[in-house]
Amino acid sequence: METKTGEPLIKIGLLEEALNLARANSLWPMTFGLACCAIEMMAAGAARFDLDRFGAGVFRPSPRQSDLMIVAGTISKKMAPAVVRLWEQMPAPKWVIAMGNCAISGGPFYYPTQYAIVPGADLIIPVDVYVPGCPPRPEGLIEGILHLEEKITKRGRLRKFRDVK
């Protein structure tokens, strides 16, 4: 698994930077929601917040065509294998956002004797950006996606994002 997302064998400098810029500006998320955070994710894609402004609004139904997995909700132990499988089906380069407290650490469903919840998406797949909240507001998710874009381009926040509310 590491071989696919690790350091590239050959570095191609400028082209890689251009590709990263393109990747950051066209993050197609997967149509995939686990619980109530997905409602906020849908709100982020709808008219009031409109993720499509940043080129991240093309929710692809197939994992083969998506770049970004937004784990929006509680991962139950029964659901965990499906989540891992979806992540494995995505083509590299791919990124994961853990949205909401449940996806970060199990949230309110995690207590010592519980037996049903995976406490955190990062226990089963590598997470790039954590968006806290229960659930986070759509602005929070947009902020998370902008952070991910910074992470991909390895630059500071681009000018266009500065006045995005």
Add this chain to the structure above:
Amino acid sequence: MDNLVRILGTDLGRMLAGLIGVIALVSVNALFLIWMERKVAAHMQLRPGPMEVGWHGAIQTIADALKLMGKELITPAEVDRSVYLLAPIVVFLPVLLSFLVIPFSQTLVIRDMNVGVLLILAFAALTVLAILMAGWASNNKYAVFGSIRSVAQNVAYEIPLLITVMSPILMVGSYRLTDIVAAQEKFWFIVSQPLAFILYITCATAETNRAPFDLPEAESELVAGFHTEYSGMRFGLFFLAEYTNMFIVAALATIFFLGGWRGPVLPGWVWFLLKVYAIIFLIMWFRWTFPRVRFDQLITFAWKILIPLAFANLLLTALVMKLM
């Protein structure tokens, strides 16, 4: 310069220039159409659409294309390898070939064949084969369902499409596309054949697998339809073919019903493109206004309503032509 003119004068040179022109047109057209689709969709849903990448998202599609080229190409383990790899090419080639006979203006046509209409419709039929190949070779139940639906739908809608197109051809008496445009000197055929125009647009929407007839890709039931298993630029080729197909059906509608390159003041090819994009806007308008139909409704609509109407229109046209 002289040499260049001489080379372009030969048949081979003409074909080569045409090929380069067509490839440029296809890519620019797809880039523009995808941006236009997202903008049209956004404004119909009261949101701005792509805004941050370039002026009003103008280079959004370029970012998307670059990203798709940089993605990993996954070939799943259990696929029928050769057919799986061939399908994106087979879906794209006939679309490219159809440009051979489309007249952009009186002189701007690569090859003015006397069977132009038949050529385009024959190539359009090949798309079905590619979709079937993609769905079957993917070895994925959703892909197979998507391609089965797509084939049933395309075969059903090709019949009324062909019959509808026959009525203007009957009025002109020629399969040559330039002849058909030339015959619309006094009035556009949309005036004398309004029913045929409506039937054609309906069938063309179904032929290009777009909403409200986008059952092959119905994402709530079928994931992504026949291209579920395709990633990266392989999926990009399906996308490119879909949008180029839209251009071709709109170009045919322009040639048959809207007088092709005819129009005052502006040069012919500008008028042609203006009309084509107006038709494409209409098709996009459908997509974001109508809900998806059910599968039985779709097939019933084709066989029980469209085909009888198309036949009635053809008979009426033949009768009028005979009496006149």
